[in-house]
Amino acid sequence: MARTINGDIQIKDDSGQTVHRLDAETGRAFFGATGQDGLLFMNNRDGRSTVRMHGSTGNVNVGGNGQDGDLLIENAEGQRTIRLQGRHGSADLGSNGTDGRLFLKDRNGDNIVRLTSSDGHANFGGEGKNGDLRLINGSNRSTIRLNGKDASATLGNTGPAAGPAGDLTVTNEVGEPTIQLDGGFGESLLGSGVPIQMVGEFGIITANLIFESSDSRRKDNITSLSKTLNKVLAMRGVSYKRKHARSLKKQSNDSLEIGFLAQEVESVFPEVVFTDTEGNKSLSYSRLTPVLVEAIKEQQALIQEQASALKGMMAKITKLETAMA
Numbered sequence: 302m303a304r305t306i307n308g309d310i311q312i313k314d315d316s317g318q319t320v321h322r323l324d325a326e327t328g329r330a331f332f333g334a335t336g337q338d339g340l341l342f343m344n345n346r347d348g349r350s351t352v353r354m355h356g357s358t359g360n361v362n363v364g365g366n367g368q369d370g371d372l373l374i375e376n377a378e379g380q381r382t383i384r385l386q387g388r389h390g391s392a393d394l395g396s397n398g399t400d401g402r403l404f405l406k407d408r409n410g411d412n413i414v415r416l417t418s419s420d421g422h423a424n425f426g427g428e429g430k431n432g433d434l435r436l437i438n439g440s441n442r443s444t445i446r447l448n449g450k451d452a453s454a455t456l457g458n459t460g461p462a463a464g465p466a467g468d469l470t471v472t473n474e475v476g477e478p479t480i481q482l483d484g485g486f487g488e489s490l491l492g493s494g495v496p497i498q499m500v501g502e503f504g505i506i507t508a509n510l511i512f513e514s515s516d517s518r519r520k521d522n523i524t525s526l527s528k529t530l531n532k533v534l535a536m537r538g539v540s541y542k543r544k545h546a547r548s549l550k551k552q553s554n555d556s557l558e559i560g561f562l563a564q565e566v567e568s569v570f571p572e573v574v575f576t577d578t579e580g581n582k583s584l585s586y587s588r589l590t591p592v593l594v595e596a597i598k599e600q601q602a603l604i605q606e607q608a609s610a611l612k613g614m615m616a617k618i619t620k621l622e623t624a625m626a
């Protein structure tokens with residue numbers, strides 16, 4: 302039964318409850334009443350409901366009953382700018398001459414996430430906010446984090462509690478891993494088959510062959526080394542046990558190594574020693590090779606000079622012995 306009261310249109314059921322109401326003052330339409338859920342159906346020409354609004358669940362269903370749902374939102378010029386397609390499960394923002402944009406705002410109305418199709422950018426942060434992108438696992442732990450504040454990328458557990466270690470794998474066109482970064486063991490593998498292996502915990506690099514750039518076309522002020530033998534004689538080879546790499550104050554391990562001390566080598570060949578910002582010194586052992594080569598050449602020249610002198614002395618002795626015979 303329909304009634305008009307003060308400009309309102311009310312539709313009541315058999316019990317007299319108003320189940321539909323059109324409010325002229327507010328421009329609102331009400332469906333449902335006390336004890337009843339509001340339902341609104343829109344049917345196509347075949348009598349099938351293609352749009353349904355459920356008051357009980359707060360859902361709006363577009364499509365169904367043999368029809369694919371398609372929700373279109375147009376701008377003032379009639380251009381479709383947002384489209385939700387049930388058939389493909391897709392959401393399109395933009396088109397018909399407009400660029401798609403998606404903004405996520407905080408409670409202050411600032412844009413903190415922006416997806417823009419014009420430049421293909423996804424921006425996190427800005428407007429006084431630091432961008433922070435996190436991927437969470439099933440245990441609600443952040444395992445991948447991109448931090449805009451300190452420009453860092455973290456793979457693995459980023460929280461205070463124990464969690465999974467970070468692991469990055471890059472494969473080639475046939476699916477073989479060619480780059481592997483293992484956060485659990487601090488290892489890096491480059492290449493497949495017999496790869497280059499870097500073990501960060503012990504500072505070890507393993508490879509079959511390493512070439513260092515040494516093209517003469519990229520060098521100038523070239524001068525032959527000289528007087529290297531005495532400097533080499535001043536060097537001291539030592540055996541030692543290395544302290545833990547993470548702290549120079551920790552106890553040494555049980556592995557015995559041999560080598561040089563960078564501070565001692567620096568006093569004779571500073572060119573092969575590098576000092577970082579914290580004062581820690583590193584030594585390029587490969588750059589000592591030309592030093593040793595030139596030292597051997599100097600030593601060989603001395604040996605030949607002494608051999609020549611000895612030969613002359615032996616010849617004189619032979620003459621004396623012959624004369625005295």
